[in-house]
Amino acid sequence: MTALPRGETPGTVGTDAPDGLAPEPDAAAEGPAHAEAPEAVSASGADGAPSGTETSVAAGPSAEGPGGAGATRSAQASAKSDADGAPGTDAGAGEGAGKGGEAPAASGGDTPETPAPDTPGATEPPDAPDTAAADGTAAPAELSEAEAELAAQRELLERIEKRKAEKDGPIAAGAKLSGTAADLLAAVRAVESGEKAATAFFDSPSPAPAPRRAAPAAAAPLSRAGVPAAAAAARSASPEAAQAVRAVLAEGGAPETLARPVVDALGEQAAELLRADPWQLLAAPGVRPEQADGFARALLGAGCGPDDGRRTAALVGWLLERAALQGHTALDAEAVRAALAERAVSDPEAAVRDAVEEGAALVFQEEAEPAGPAGTDDDGGEPPAEDLARDAGAAREPVQVLLGLERYALAEESLADGLARLVNACEKAADLADAAAATPSPSAAELIRDVAAAGLVAHSGGEAARAEPAALITAARGLGLRALGATHSEDGRRRLAAATGDPDTAVTLAGLLSGAQGPGRDEDGALALDLLVVLDAPQLDVESAAVLVEALPDGARLVLSGDPGVLGSAGAGRVFADVLAARACPQVVSRTPDPGPIGELVSGIGIGELNQVEAPGKEVVIVPVRDAGEAVHRTVQLVADSVPRAFGIPAEETQVITVGHGGAAGTRVLNEALKQRLNPGPGRFGGFDPGDRVVHVPAPGRAVPGVVRSADAEGLRLDCSGDPVVVPRERVESAVRHGWALSAHQAAGMRWPAAVVVLPGDAAPGLSRPWVYTAFGRGERHLSVVHGVDQALPQAVAQVPAQERTTRLRALLEAWPAPGATA
Secondary structure, eight states: OOOOOOOOOOOOOOOOSSSOOOOOOOSOOOOOOOOOOOOOOOOOOOOOSSSOOOOOOOOOOOOOOOOOOOEEEEHHHHOOOOOOGGSSSSSTTTSSSGGSSSOOOTTTTTOOOOOOSSSSTTTOSSSSSSEEEEEEEEOOSOOOOOHHHHHHHHHHHHHHHHHHHHHHOOOOOTTOOOOHHHHHHHHHHHHTTTTSSSGGTSSOOOOOOOOOOOOOOOOSBBBSOOOOOOHTTTTSSOHHHHHHHHHHHHTTTGGGGGGHHHHHHTTHHHHHHHHGGGGGGGGGTOOHHHHHHHHHHHHHHGOOTTTTTTHHHHHHHHHHHHHHHOOOEEEEHHHHHHHHHHHOOOHHHHHHHHHHHHHEEEEEEOOOTTTTTSSSOSSSSSSHHHHHHHHHHHOOOOSSSSEHHHHHHHHHHHHHHHHHHHHHSSOOOOHHHHHHHSSSSSHHHHHHHHHHHSEEEEEEEEGGHHHHHHHHHHHHHTTTEEEEEEEEEEHHHHHHHHHOOOGGGGGEHHHHTTSSSHHHHTTSSOOOOEEESSSGGGOOHHHHHHHHHHHHOTTTTTEEEEEETTTTOOSOOOOOHHHHHHHHOOEEEOOOOOOHHHHHHHHHHHTOOOOOOOTTSSSSEEEESSSHHHHHHHHHHIIIHHHHHHHHOGGGGGEEEESSSSSSHHHHHHHHHHHHHHSOOOOBTBBBBBTTEEEOSSSSOOEEEEEEEEETTTTTEEEEEEEEEEEEEHHHHHHEEEEEEEEHHHHTOOOOOEEEEEEOOOGGOOHHHHHHHHHHHHEEEEEEEOOTTTTHHHHHHHOOOOOOOOSSSSHHHHHSOTTOOOO
């Protein structure tokens, strides 16, 4: 393999979240997901040292085996009665920079620490405060996708609670039957009562089968989560609520710019909640415990202390929210207690127990061994909630105890129930045998056969394997089934449509759930589909997955397809990995290799090997650099000159990818340098000029590349893959950033003709096998690696696997009864 050059290491960047409780995020690091984190452009531009030599290379990806957790069972403590009062990073996430960016200091002149811009749910601190939020003016009338998603989550929560109540209540005999089963029950009762003779039914003609419902035309526009826009808009914060919160913040010495984020997180009663419990300020993203403590002292005086129950409960919720930003849906109770002790809580055990009893967190416990008394009551049943709360507060528990937020617990349980419904309700005899025999690919044939026999199928493979779901969709539609493929990005949608030859077969997941794309919903509110194939499944977080599965009708088939080696979702959870690890359904592993030198390189990385590959057409090139300044210089040179000249790929079709947003060669510095070279201008439209490449973040977890066309009184006008988009003026600062350079998480699910991956010396701590696998696989025809991390690159590929996420979905899926088992 080509010798790796030694690069200087001017500093370090943070890494993905470690196991257990996440460390303090580093603004320069790329975390588990950041598609929702557009980055502000720094004013610093760097020119580099003289250009180095280009060397044809070798360098190469392997699927991470999903990890798992043991079987668990949950006991819910009393939940908060008002969902708006629960801290949540998604509430109003798209409304302004304050929702995910750095919050001004709450007291004492301190500045709250910013959540890592590259972590899920975090955004770059704004360059200037949002004047609309600061002066209390009314928010725009149109619905943001983040608000719509929150509304859908609330509706889903209510639906789950209703189902649980129905299960717990008495059920009259036959009350749950319908159709033929109900008719048979009525006939039996008629005979038993003497109302009719038994012979009366033998001569009755069989009823004609009910005609299949046609997919109705799309109704009124829906939000991203499938909730009518008007319903979600009704929950928007009022100017009066913001003004009341502003007064409380001023009284407590906190900046008034926090008013909008606080109202978004706590709802219309935010002012009253803050007065009663000042630590609820932690619900606003970016606020640190020390700032909340100062705010509480200003409001409550000497009557508050570190062991105040309101403080400890808020800290538990804050710790779980921070863990969710790193992808976890739950945390080990011991890790939570240790973090509380670090924050001056004298009795962490009691604090955790009280938080569970008050509903600030839910507790989940693994199944205990049958012989052991722990985890079961005297008669072997489910332990009472108070016993689980006591175990959560114990110094050492005999089994693992997890703490989680209600929203993620309900999402995981709803998702597990929904997947079980699809598995059990599916007709097992779809006639796809002829289609399977006709396909030229053995892997595609195997996929078609499995889908014919199962309601849920997992399919894994690389970029070339995407042809197999495309063959499945084509075959199903040829048989008259309503089949559709959903992708993470618009780029993925176009590629899928090209593979099937029919643009109507492909949608984005956001477009499907919003009603903007796809067949719409039937009269029951379910998607009018017989088969849904979700590509880019590793990018599916648990809340989005729960909403999607809830929207599928009984009898529909679901295929989750993706590459297990890529980076995980922007939101909490690891849905695809958990489904694979639980072996809850048939799994098809593609045997179709990715072609060419880039495919060979990436395939090697997937199994932990950075191999030398033959690249006669310079498909893969390594550009050694000595420091970050030279890395920036060489990157600009590659995008503007070398790649267009050597391969005929214009600069607008070359994507730069780097480890983080901060640092001397992060996205901010690179975007500034690339703008100066490719589209210089004064930035008269909020820092942007016509022709600027940008990334628009309409909702957490979605990064939509676009180009600035113009600006007017309505906002910034973008062209996003041919679709015109207007970003309101008050949202430009928080939702749009320059896009010549992206993080690997933002680039996941998309490909470009050429990719330039920048690895300055300070990027070494942020490297992992999934990161390298994802970044190196974004180029279709050419890959340049601006390399300054020396031996850190092969070490990361060989020794740094995917960062594990603590979730409960795998255990819930493993708890399904074995096939053929009887209740």
